[in-house]
Amino acid sequence: MQRDLGKRPWTFYALSAFFALFVAFLYGPMSAIFVLSFQGPTGGLTFPMNGVSLRWFSALFQQERTGDFAGGFTRSIALALIVLSLTVAISVLAGLAFRRRFVGSTPVFYLAVASLIMPGLLVGLGVGLTYQTLELTPSWYSSALGAQLTLTLPFGLLIMFAVLSRFDRAYEEAGRDLGASNWQIFWMVVVPILFPGMIAVALFGFTLSYDEFPRTLLTAGAKNTLPMEIWGMTTNVTSPALYALGTVTTLVSFVAIILSLGSIAIIQWRRSRGPMAAKMALANTQAALTNE
Amino acid sequence: MIPGERHTAGRGSIELAAVTKRFGETIAVKNIDLKIPAGSYCCLLGPSGCGKTTILRMIAGHESPTEGAVLIDGENVVGSPPVDRGTAMMFQSYALFPHLSCADNVAFNLKVRGVGKAERRERALEMLARVRMKPFADRLPAQLSGGQQQRIALSRALITNPRVLLLDEPLSALDEFLRLQMRGELRRIQAEVGITFIHVTHTQMEAVALADLVVVMDQGQIEQAAVAREVYDRPRTGYVARFMGGQNVLSGTVLSREANTVTIKTGAKQVALSAPSPAPATGSAFEAAVRRDHIRLSRAESNDGQPGVNAVTGRVAGIEYQGTWLKITIDEACGEEFVVNLPDRIFFADPLTIGEPVLARWDADKVHFLDSNAKASVGSAQAGHSEMATSERR
Numbered sequence: 001m002q003r004d005l006g007k008r009p010w011t012f013y014a015l016s017a018f019f020a021l022f023v024a025f026l027y028g029p030m031s032a033i034f035v036l037s038f039q040g041p042t043g044g045l046t047f048p049m050n051g052v053s054l055r056w057f058s059a060l061f062q063q064e065r066t067g068d069f070a071g072g073f074t075r076s077i078a079l080a081l082i083v084l085s086l087t088v089a090i091s092v093l094a095g096l097a098f099r100r101r102f103v104g105s106t107p108v109f110y111l112a113v114a115s116l117i118m119p120g121l122l123v124g125l126g127v128g129l130t131y132q133t134l135e136l137t138p139s140w141y142s143s144a145l146g147a148q149l150t151l152t153l154p155f156g157l158l159i160m161f162a163v164l165s166r167f168d169r170a171y172e173e174a175g176r177d178l179g180a181s182n183w184q185i186f187w188m189v190v191v192p193i194l195f196p197g198m199i200a201v202a203l204f205g206f207t208l209s210y211d212e213f214p215r216t217l218l219t220a221g222a223k224n225t226l227p228m229e230i231w232g233m234t235t236n237v238t239s240p241a242l243y244a245l246g247t248v249t250t251l252v253s254f255v256a257i258i259l260s261l262g263s264i265a266i267i268q269w270r271r272s273r274g275p276m277a278a279k280m281a282l283a284n285t286q287a288a289l290t291n292e
Numbered sequence: 293m294i295p296g297e298r299h300t301a302g303r304g305s306i307e308l309a310a311v312t313k314r315f316g317e318t319i320a321v322k323n324i325d326l327k328i329p330a331g332s333y334c335c336l337l338g339p340s341g342c343g344k345t346t347i348l349r350m351i352a353g354h355e356s357p358t359e360g361a362v363l364i365d366g367e368n369v370v371g372s373p374p375v376d377r378g379t380a381m382m383f384q385s386y387a388l389f390p391h392l393s394c395a396d397n398v399a400f401n402l403k404v405r406g407v408g409k410a411e412r413r414e415r416a417l418e419m420l421a422r423v424r425m426k427p428f429a430d431r432l433p434a435q436l437s438g439g440q441q442q443r444i445a446l447s448r449a450l451i452t453n454p455r456v457l458l459l460d461e462p463l464s465a466l467d468e469f470l471r472l473q474m475r476g477e478l479r480r481i482q483a484e485v486g487i488t489f490i491h492v493t494h495t496q497m498e499a500v501a502l503a504d505l506v507v508v509m510d511q512g513q514i515e516q517a518a519v520a521r522e523v524y525d526r527p528r529t530g531y532v533a534r535f536m537g538g539q540n541v542l543s544g545t546v547l548s549r550e551a552n553t554v555t556i557k558t559g560a561k562q563v564a565l566s567a568p569s570p571a572p573a574t575g576s577a578f579e580a581a582v583r584r585d586h587i588r589l590s591r592a593e594s595n596d597g598q599p600g601v602n603a604v605t606g607r608v609a610g611i612e613y614q615g616t617w618l619k620i621t622i623d624e625a626c627g628e629e630f631v632v633n634l635p636d637r638i639f640f641a642d643p644l645t646i647g648e649p650v651l652a653r654w655d656a657d658k659v660h661f662l663d664s665n666a667k668a669s670v671g672s673a674q675a676g677h678s679e680m681a682t683s684e685r686r
Contacts, residue, residue, distance in 0.1 A: 170387035173354050178401040178452060179375035188404070192391040271390045271434050 030250065037243035045240060056244035069245060072229030075140050077252075079225060080209040082145060087152040087205030088198050094153075095160030096190070112157060115150040120214030123150050128218040139221040147215035152208050156201040163197030196264045203260035207253055303365055304378070304455035304488035305330035306351060311360035313346050320346040322512040323360070328505060330365070330455075333482050333489045335499035338509035339535070344492045345460055347509075351490065352381045352458050364456065378455035382462055386445040388433035394420065394444045395429040401452045419447040423481075439470045446478075450485065457482075459491040463498060475502060496536050500524055508532050530579045530662050539581040540630050541662070546571075546578050553601050554578060559627030564601040566656040579662040584633040586658040589620065589644070592651040603653040606630060608646050622650060
């Protein structure tokens with residue numbers, strides 16, 4: 001008897017339905033918020049829509065009405081960019097260092113990764129307490145920055161491990177063989193080859209910091225970051241401005257993701273045989289991100 | 293003159309003096325002495341893990357010897373970086389920089405030395421033209437085939453004007469057809485530039501076809517270093533004979549001896565052979581080799597009995613057609629594999645069939661005596677020396 005290879009087994013449909021459910025859960029609430037953020041001037045927090053307007057977006061930037069959105073947004077972006085730069089620089093260098101099995105490398109690695117397991121709120125509490133004990137003033141650019149790095153650095157390091165496991169040491173040797181100094185090898189060979197991986201680390205650093213809450217809550221000091229600001233608003237803002245805020249912040253995250261995935265795909269495309277391979281590279285990156 | 297450009301034709305002689313390399317507990321290279329004359333094509337040949345790549349990397353400066361010295365043109369280069377040695381290496385994976393075009397890959401050495409952009413480009417294109425890759429100058433390495441990538445790697449190494457070019461298994465990533473083509477090309481380029489080429493390979497025929505000097509290695513030691521013909525035709529040890537192929541090794545203990553023959557016990561058989569004089573003592577180990585194509589075959593009554601001196605009996609176990617000749621494998625002939633290569637005309641005049649008992653016979657002057665205590669006895673090798681190079685142990 002011949003089996004019809006074109007026919008799909010029932011599991012295909014069951015798993016597809018499960019995936020559809022997952023997508024509905026992920027994007028359903030988000031699209032409701034997205035739609036409601038364009039609520040008319042007299043509309044409320046729920047459906048139905050009372051006309052369409054951009055009123056709630058403009059309301060966001062009026063400090064007295066909705067809290068300090070503009071300030072929180074600026075601080076969060078600035079903090080995310082600082083975290084991004086530090087995470088990329090430190091993760092790349094640490095990843096390179098871990099390639100040589102230096103004395104104590106295993107304990108150091110476990111110590112670094114343990115901070116991923118520790119509850120973020122406790123890390124934040126600890127940092128806050130320490131600042132108080134030392135009589136330092138906590139702020140978003142000092143204590144909160146440190147607290148966020150405890151999350152982004154181990155992440156960045158793990159990504160660099162994955163990237164470096166596919167990095168052939170012969171590239172560095174070839175550079176040395178051709179007369180490059182260590183400095184030239186690093187900038188002309190290692191960094192360009194690792195660049196797509198560095199973009200992935202940067203993306204993680206940025207997005208993790210941008211919406212970080214538990215570690216930042218007790219360490220941000222007097223001036224709030226955006227997630228703190230949103231948290232405050234959910235308790236005292238009762239207009240669709242809240243939804244407008246959700247839409248704007250989500251768009252920022254999407255732009256960050258599209259920019260980084262896009263640039264990785266372009267680099268991979270240039271280095272490979274053509275569009276097909278770039279698609280594969282993009283798919284791989286997406287798979288890596290989804291696994292997170 | 294730009295520093296680093298000091299190549300003069302005919303330079304690039306290499307000497308390894310008592311070189312040992314340890315990685316932790318393992319010894320990769322054991323107390324090796326080797327001289328490679330300037331301008332020669334040398335192949336380091338051996339199975340994987342024999343230390344050949346380690347030797348290459350020590351000459352290149354990517355590894356330092358634990359003990360001993362590496363001399364290039366009489367100067368100890370241990371500790372100095374690759375460029376100062378005048379060596380250039382072609383990596384097994386080619387290690388072409390994936391983010392740079394072919395021209396930029398080739399021009400890399402010029403760039404790190406601060407040569408201007410226009411001159412860099414011009415000289416890179418010149419070098420690419422030499423390997424017929426100029427039309428591909430602006431492609432990225434991933435857009436090229438394996439053979440093309442190799443040419444780029446070769447030009448990138450040659451643009452440094454090295455005295456010595458080191459090639460780590462350069463042909464192993466290519467398919468059979470390309471391998472033969474690139475083999476010819478490597479030899480052509482070596483003759484053209486006139487510098488020393490050191491080529492690591494585990495393929496016997498590649499080494500034999502290319503090299504002026506073949507260095508056969510095993511377990512971190514040199515078994516034989518000689519011209520290709522000598523290594524193939526007059527292997528020094530049983531190891532070399534077996535590794536190079538083309539030889540039948542008769543190895544065993546001496547049962548009895550006469551004026552110029554010995555009888556040895558090998559496997560379940562007793563074989564009588566021509567022996568050197570004085571013949572080795574009874575009870576000692578004895579090894580000799582006979583080339584597969586120097587043996588005549590005839591049908592026999594049975595596969596035991598006494599066939600006389602310089603002959604063995606056995607049973608046909610396999611027949612492989614090879615075009616102009618046939619590879620006949622014979623079982624129960626001696627302690628190990630016994631193969632006869634027969635020209636096709638002789639075989640097809642009276643074809644043998646599998647399972648038939650046969651008598652294999654050879655002339656006394658075709659017996660080649662091997663150094664059966666190679667690892668222990670030093671300098672007694674009769675075939676270890678050639679006019680090209682010598683390898684001696686301490």
